[in-house]
Amino acid sequence: MTESVAVRAVGLGRRFGAQWALRGVDLELARGEVFGLLGPNGAGKTTTVRLLSALIAPTEGRAWIDGLDVIADAEAVRARIGVLTETPGLYERLTAVQNLEFFGRLHALAPAVRRERMERLLRLFDLWDRREGLVGTFSKGMKQKLAIARALLHEPSVLFLDEPTAALDPEAAFVVREAIAALKGQGRTIVLCTHNLDEAERLCDRIGFLRTSLLRLDSPSRLRGLAGKAVLEVQLATPSPADLVARVQARPEVRGVEAAGSILDISVDDLTRDTPDLVRTLAGAGAAILGVRTRTASLEDVYFEVMGARPPTDGGPP
């Protein structure tokens, strides 16, 4: 494994009783990559994180963090990772500082380093003024921020974040997203489990759709493009002539053309790559172009395409 690979899994699987929670996962994450793990509840996201965090052993396959085997070098793996669990899981009868201090000791941080990092993180997450407050008196968002600070305290090279902004107000969520971006800039690899598709799209370099196995894995833009909804919408001055439609249809990058009056919808794989050529083709064919805009599939479209049908709606609540 090269040094640029931070997380690697080969045929990773875990069975509980007769039920496979996860099976056949192959994964390779680069250093500094933010990877989003999307899937419904029970899809195996938590099991994946626990396997990669050396918390539970795989039934089949292997995994490495920074080249360290999660089974053979479990302790060293746990020293290199930071985990934000599904629930903050803080000690509510301790203060914020005491919570962080405990974890700093478990990571064998020197007292001066511990103090400096605790102050920096508590200030970053706007908890410094409440540092001596009992965590049991904190709001849900404050607890979540403290749990994130706890996961960052030992400056892990790989960070597993399970729903990091789930309980946060927009301001705190912004701080967390900024922190994730900053961590990526520092070369830390982040695995982000989330149900927030918008957040995944904004933060992640690549996204994996998981349901027991990895169903699809790619960058958000390619995922949207592969969903077949990358459409170039051209507004013409007059209704589209049939020969113009045929000429566009004949181009190799075009997946389909729909003409409705003076609007021409052209489906392609990659809008960034194909739009300039198509516009040149249309102009060269004498089309009077009034405007051009692009439409792509949303990550939600992709999600439902990968996971199965979109749940039926009845028009919403009365």
Added chain:
Amino acid sequence: MGLVRTAMVGAVVRREVREIVRNRLLVSSIILPPVLLTAAPIILVALGSKAAPDLPADQVAQLVARHPSWVGLDGRQVVMAYAISQFLATFLILPAYIPLAIASYSIVGEKQTRSLEAVLATPLRTSELLAGKAVAALVPGILASWLAFATLLTLTAVLVAPALLPVITDDAWLAGVLVLGPAVGLISVEAGIIVSSRVNDPRVAQQIGGIVILPILALIVLQGAGGFLVDGPAYLAGAAVLVVIAAGGLRLAVALFGRETILTRWR
């Protein structure tokens, strides 16, 4: 179970102690029993030293023959010596009850707040976590029983009945309080860990784990009803048996405290 690093165990103990002192219910259950169990024999001796019957000389001779530390006591003092000796068994309840209460709250509390997963995701070894929890639960129980014993000795020697001091410092008391008590505490911690891994309410864990106290209660009843007192060698033998049982219990506790078990089966 890997080797245990003292710094890691120390970190766990420190955190546990910080949590214990903020749990009023737990603190009261640590403080009240020693106070009551120390006050009871003191009050008994203070009141009984005037009201106790004076035994005939032949009965006194019979009892003293079986308990050499009672030599020199008069008839009334022998009655008091017999009465206060019944309380030795109650000093075994302290190291049984207090660690059970602490271990139950500690483990069930972690289950309720789901705080263990983040801890298990650190380099801390399961053996270190278990050792830290055991020490934090065991030490207060042992210290409380020793402190209560020291208080009993002081008050007896200085205020109540100095003549009874040799009685409560004989082999049976010293073996019971200093050796059997900690052994009982060890069994109690294991019971707390084992039971707590299966229930979600600390009170239920204490009630089920309280089965550890039953043999001690049986001892108290049998001594009172049978008119006999267990001697020092018997207490030492009892401690040896408990340590052997504890070794087996430790394997079970470690198995129940495995990372995977905690994460996937603790509900």
